[in-house]
Amino acid sequence: xxxxxxxxxxxxxxxxxxxxxxxxxxxxxxxxxxxxxxxxxxxxxxxxxxxxxxxxxxxxxxxxxxxxxxxxxxxxxxxxxxxxxxxxxxxxxxxxxxxxxxxxxxxxxxxxxxxxxxxxxxxxxxxxxxxxxxxxxxxxxxxxxxxxxxxxxxxxxxxxxxxxxxxxxxxxxxxxxxxxxxxxxxxxxxxxxxxxxxxxxxxxxxxxxxxxxxxxxxxxxxxxxxxxxxxxxxxxxxxxxxxxxxxxxxxxxxxxxxxxxxxxxxxxxxxxxxxxxxxxxxxxxxxxxxxxxxxxxxxxxxxxxxxxxxxxxxxxxxxxxxxxxxxxxxxxxxxxxxxxxxxxxxxxxxxxxxxxxxxxxxxxxxxxxxxxxxxxxxxxxxxxxxxxxxxxxxxxxxxxxxxxxxxxxxxxxxxxxxxxxxxxxxxxxxxxxxxxxxxxxxxxxxxxxxxxxxxxxxxxxxxxxxxxxxxxxxxxxxxxxx
DNA sequence: TTTTGAGTTGTTCGA
DNA sequence: GTCGAACAACTCAAA
Numbered sequence: 093x094x095x096x097x098x099x100x101x102x103x104x105x106x107x108x109x110x111x112x113x114x115x116x117x118x119x120x121x122x123x124x125x126x127x128x129x130x131x132x133x134x135x136x137x138x139x140x141x142x143x144x145x146x147x148x149x150x151x152x153x154x155x156x157x158x159x160x161x162x163x164x165x166x167x168x169x170x171x172x173x174x175x176x177x178x179x180x181x182x183x184x185x186x187x188x189x190x191x192x193x194x195x196x197x198x199x200x201x202x203x204x205x206x207x208x209x210x211x212x213x214x215x216x217x218x219x220x221x222x223x224x225x226x227x228x229x230x231x232x233x234x235x236x237x238x239x240x241x242x243x244x245x246x247x248x249x250x251x252x253x254x255x256x257x258x259x260x261x262x263x264x265x266x267x268x269x270x271x272x273x274x275x276x277x278x279x280x281x282x283x284x285x286x287x288x289x290x291x292x293x294x295x296x297x298x299x300x301x302x303x304x305x306x307x308x309x310x311x312x313x314x315x316x317x318x319x320x321x322x323x324x325x326x327x328x329x330x331x332x333x334x335x336x337x338x339x340x341x342x343x344x345x346x347x348x349x350x351x352x353x354x355x356x357x358x359x360x361x362x363x364x365x366x367x368x369x370x371x372x373x374x375x376x377x378x379x380x381x382x383x384x385x386x387x388x389x390x391x392x393x394x395x396x397x398x399x400x401x402x403x404x405x406x407x408x409x410x411x412x413x414x415x416x417x418x419x420x421x422x423x424x425x426x427x428x429x430x431x432x433x434x435x436x437x438x439x440x441x442x443x444x445x446x447x448x449x450x451x452x453x454x455x456x457x458x459x460x461x462x463x464x465x466x467x468x469x470x471x472x473x474x475x476x477x478x479x480x481x482x483x484x485x486x487x488x489x490x491x492x493x494x495x496x497x498x499x500x501x502x503x504x505x506x507x508x509x510x511x512x513x514x515x516x517x518x519x520x521x522x523x524x525x526x527x528x529x530x531x532x533x534x535x536x537x538x539x540x541x542x543x544x545x546x547x548x549x550x551x552x553x554x555x556x557x558x559x560x561x562x563x564x565x566x567x568x569x570x571x572x573x574x
Numbered sequence: 575t576t577t578t579g580a581g582t583t584g585t586t587c588g589a
Numbered sequence: 590g591t592c593g594a595a596c597a598a599c600t601c602a603a604a
Contacts (some may be wrong), residue, residue: 244601491596492584
């Protein structure tokens with residue numbers, strides 16, 4: 093009598109190494125069925141955005157290829173997990189289902205319901221921690237409460253037990269005896285066509301576990317040294333670009349943590365500490381999402397419920413298309429559209445511009461990023477938008493309004509980043525490239541720039557917009573009301 | 575128990 | 590030119 097199979101339910105953990113659910117299944121020696129469910133359309137779950145759908149398609153192909161190299165395959169199904177899981181359990185006669193946890197309210201609700209359904213059927217269901225360094229509820233203040241400020245959170249996080257070493261990919265996984273139907277990936281229409289706006293994505297990215305490991309190695313070779321300062325420079329390749337790999341769990345934070353610690357020796361150093369703190373921000377975002385489940389919908393500070401946001405479709409569209417007339421903002425928005433990613437420093441400037449200069453609700457920006465970022469993350473995206481808006485935990489001071497010209501001059505001093513993404517400004521000298529409207533007529537003419545024709549004039553005046561933002565913020569000043 | 579100081583990412587103004 | 594102060598309100602931990 094062969095052992096009954098175990099179903100490994102893959103979600104945002106599309107990797108074989110350091111995958112606790114997969115390792116547990118393999119160690120138990122039962123035949124392993126590797127399953128992915130496309131759950132879009134499930135109520136209270138957030139559907140993938142467009143760029144995420146592209147990445148997901150590539151990542152599923154990569155995972156399937158790795159499994160096939162081991163004589164396995166990835167079984168694809170779509171629909172609601174509460175229906176799909178019991179159906180597959182019946183089809184294969186599984187005795188057990190395992191998965192790695194997720195932390196958004198909708199996902200938790202689905203997983204809890206699935207677990208209950210399986211229990212009723214006498215099928216074992218076990219979830220594992222695999223996608224964070226620590227479970228969100230493990231980090232607490234001295235009084236046992238969740239933390240709302242990053243620094244105390246990160247200190248408390250680091251005071252806990254050492255981070256365990258990552259798990260190896262399973263050597264052996266027994267095959268199920270029967271063939272299992274799989275849907276065709278193409279039938280999900282994850283990849284765009286007419287137009288194929290992702291045409292340039294493959295030049296930028298290698299989704300999948302091998303691509304993630306390669307990105308980590310490349311970063312440790314070239315980017316980690318000098319990271320503390322270099323990470324602010326969008327004109328340089330000095331960030332890890334691991335975010336989409338982490339988003340889909342092609343690499344675990346624990347693998348990154350250990351690789352970087354190993355490379356740095358025990359004492360670390362400023363660059364390593366700064367980089368690991370970025371993992372800390374991801375942990376903090378999940379901590380917030382777990383304890384405040386409506387993070388993507390509701391102002392963390394409810395006094396912002398009274399903020400006089402502007403509904404202006406024209407301005408929102410100008411921002412989305414990279415046509416605000418502020419080069420650093422537009423370069424970022426165009427990088428986002430073309431590559432599915434934007435440098436972190438520019439994200440802050442572009443987000444601040446939408447929220448403060450245009451006074452458009454941060455949720456509109458959050459949704460745009462959700463749709464266009466390959467790393468669109470259910471925790472980091474809303475947490476960071478709220479941080480920029482000033483409505484979030486650990487709020488930025490309300491008076492912190494990024495000046496796009498100063499930010500450009502400081503972090504893209506030669507203008508190379510702007511030139512790369514806004515070719516119509518490529519011939520402008522560095523002195524005026526972050527404020528073309530201040531250039532003389534001759535300089536503009538020599539560079540072939542006609543403001544209002546080849547490149548927009550600023551959609552708002554910085555000083556005016558700043559003043560208006562400050563008075564709008566003054567309106568909602570004062571203690572938060574319960 | 576109360577107090578104190580610091581808190582990812584900034585800008586402007588006036589001396 | 591440089592430099593420090595000012596720009597809220599609140600959380601958290603150390604003293």
